[in-house]
Amino acid sequence: MKYEAVIGLEIHSELKTTTKIFCGCKTAFGAEQNTQVCPVCLGLPGVLPTINKKVVEFAVKAGLATNCTINKYSKFDRKNYYYPDLPKNWQTSQYDLPIAEHGHVDIEVNGEKKTVRLTRIHMEEDAGKLVHSGNTIKDSAAGSFVDYNRTGVPLIEIVSEPDMHSAAEARAYMEKIKAILEYIDVSNCRMEEGNLRADINVSLRPVGSDKLGTRTEMKNINSFKALEDAINYEIERQQEVLEDGGKIIQETRTFDPERGVTLSMRSKENADDYRYMPEPDLPPIVMTDEEIESYRRELPELPDAACLRLQNELGLSAYDAGVLTASRQTAQYFDAVLKTGADAKLAANWIMSDLAKNLNAAEITIDQSPVDAKRLGEMILLISKGTISSKIGKKVFAEMWDGNTDSAEKIVADKGWVQITDTGAIEQIVKEVIAKNEKAVADYKNGNKKAIGALVGQVMKASQGKANPQTVNELLTKLL
Amino acid sequence: MKITKDDLANVAYLSRLALDDGEEENYIKDLNDIVAYVDKLSELDTDNIMPTTYALATENVFREDEVRPSLTQEEALSTAPDKENGYFKVPQVLAE
Numbered sequence A: 001m002k003y004e005a006v007i008g009l010e011i012h013s014e015l016k017t018t019t020k021i022f023c024g025c026k027t028a029f030g031a032e033q034n035t036q037v038c039p040v041c042l043g044l045p046g047v048l049p050t051i052n053k054k055v056v057e058f059a060v061k062a063g064l065a066t067n068c069t070i071n072k073y074s075k076f077d078r079k080n081y082y083y084p085d086l087p088k089n090w091q092t093s094q095y096d097l098p099i100a101e102h103g104h105v106d107i108e109v110n111g112e113k114k115t116v117r118l119t120r121i122h123m124e125e126d127a128g129k130l131v132h133s134g135n136t137i138k139d140s141a142a143g144s145f146v147d148y149n150r151t152g153v154p155l156i157e158i159v160s161e162p163d164m165h166s167a168a169e170a171r172a173y174m175e176k177i178k179a180i181l182e183y184i185d186v187s188n189c190r191m192e193e194g195n196l197r198a199d200i201n202v203s204l205r206p207v208g209s210d211k212l213g214t215r216t217e218m219k220n221i222n223s224f225k226a227l228e229d230a231i232n233y234e235i236e237r238q239q240e241v242l243e244d245g246g247k248i249i250q251e252t253r254t255f256d257p258e259r260g261v262t263l264s265m266r267s268k269e270n271a272d273d274y275r276y277m278p279e280p281d282l283p284p285i286v287m288t289d290e291e292i293e294s295y296r297r298e299l300p301e302l303p304d305a306a307c308l309r310l311q312n313e314l315g316l317s318a319y320d321a322g323v324l325t326a327s328r329q330t331a332q333y334f335d336a337v338l339k340t341g342a343d344a345k346l347a348a349n350w351i352m353s354d355l356a357k358n359l360n361a362a363e364i365t366i367d368q369s370p371v372d373a374k375r376l377g378e379m380i381l382l383i384s385k386g387t388i389s390s391k392i393g394k395k396v397f398a399e400m401w402d403g404n405t406d407s408a409e410k411i412v413a414d415k416g417w418v419q420i421t422d423t424g425a426i427e428q429i430v431k432e433v434i435a436k437n438e439k440a441v442a443d444y445k446n447g448n449k450k451a452i453g454a455l456v457g458q459v460m461k462a463s464q465g466k467a468n469p470q471t472v473n474e475l476l477t478k479l480l
Numbered sequence B: 001m002k003i004t005k006d007d008l009a010n011v012a013y014l015s016r017l018a019l020d021d022g023e024e025e026n027y028i029k030d031l032n033d034i035v036a037y038v039d040k041l042s043e044l045d046t047d048n049i050m051p052t053t054y055a056l057a058t059e060n061v062f063r064e065d066e067v068r069p070s071l072t073q074e075e076a077l078s079t080a081p082d083k084e085n086g087y088f089k090v091p092q093v094l095a096e
């Protein structure tokens, strides 16, 4: 039997507020343990939490940017469970009246467009961090240590419908959510810090069936690679179980990125077991159409719109536009390069080839690039004006990448890399090359037109790459 | 709806309460009285009444995103039954 995977994601994103969701403690990452805590986030008796207005604003913006309906009446609820990272024994979250519902985002995989629906977006608080005395929970007989700095850091949980059917689609969806959250500037989305993490639900069903199979859940996936690996492993595992006549058990599984496998953790508690109840300490959030619209007006251009603009106004291919707008940093860098007056297609090529290659090799992001957008743009302008060839452009780029902080123009002048367009000077070199390469000349004259390539190469070499290749070609053809 | 011994055991487990053997019958009776009371309320016609989600007439109580002083690590840990190296120390967390 052929099976189809059905995948849904719950993405947790930490919001980039200065303070926590219900108290004035800082949210900064990396502080010494238990120094960003107060009676409210420690869950001491008798305290009164107060909602951080910025959290509501960010959640509403996330809802608007993902085409959700904003609920004009929204409230918090208590989700009860016992775990030492949760000092109150409940997580303050939203249950039946979340801030936003019924959204959708578009993704593209292998040139095919798809829409993924969002069930809801709700606000909640993060839990603390457990440090185990052993390697795992189970071998930590000496106990565990808790740091409550992260307790109360604001999160939004973005719940998708089970609309995805492959690891690639799930990845494209999560990349789109990440891009949107970056563009609207509500989350840092640093996956390695746990800013953005996903719980994945995967089930299989026979192709053609519209009934959902039993699903398993994998929690806290915080890299795109782990997301794809976990889904692919789980699809394969479930398929084997089903083909052997077995049944999938509804359970939470943990993904071990080192071994690339998922392992059973515990069977899923029923939703009812959380005994949700309205949070009596937090009054409801009531919003008017005007407020919602004013948040909508504050939204910047979103990734899909930016991608279309690059295609329609600048004539870039859908692929190039997609790559350049996939992250806010890249889109801003590209826009800054264009501000220098550089040609859009050349700028796209340089960013996607030389710059991307160097960034990947150095494992840094584009906003950390030693070659800033302005200097790259000015270098591209020099190529467009014919001051340097693109070959010399690569040398200028390498020079800037390796720490030369001068402008492209100064580097070119200092190094004497200005392209020779003086026909007389090039003609001299061409004549010398023709004289020295009798065989290639003879081949060319005998009808082997390709032989001219070797001669062009010789001229370029003799000119140290500075001769204008087009002029060289013209002169060679003429003089031969 | 009738509360059974199993329901009681489940609710007690979810609340991490240990019940003595002799207490069970009393709790089952109390819980059944509560359920009966709610059943009585359910007789009212509430079709055209918005559900109450918050008992007071307040809404939109917010604070600005401004830092307020936190406790020191020492203060935070001062009431902890067990601590080590600036952390709250808890007994082994068992996976269920």
Ligand SMILES: [Zn+2]
Pocket: A020, A023, A024, A025, A036, A037, A038, A039, A040, A041, A042, A152
């Ligand atoms: Zn606090």
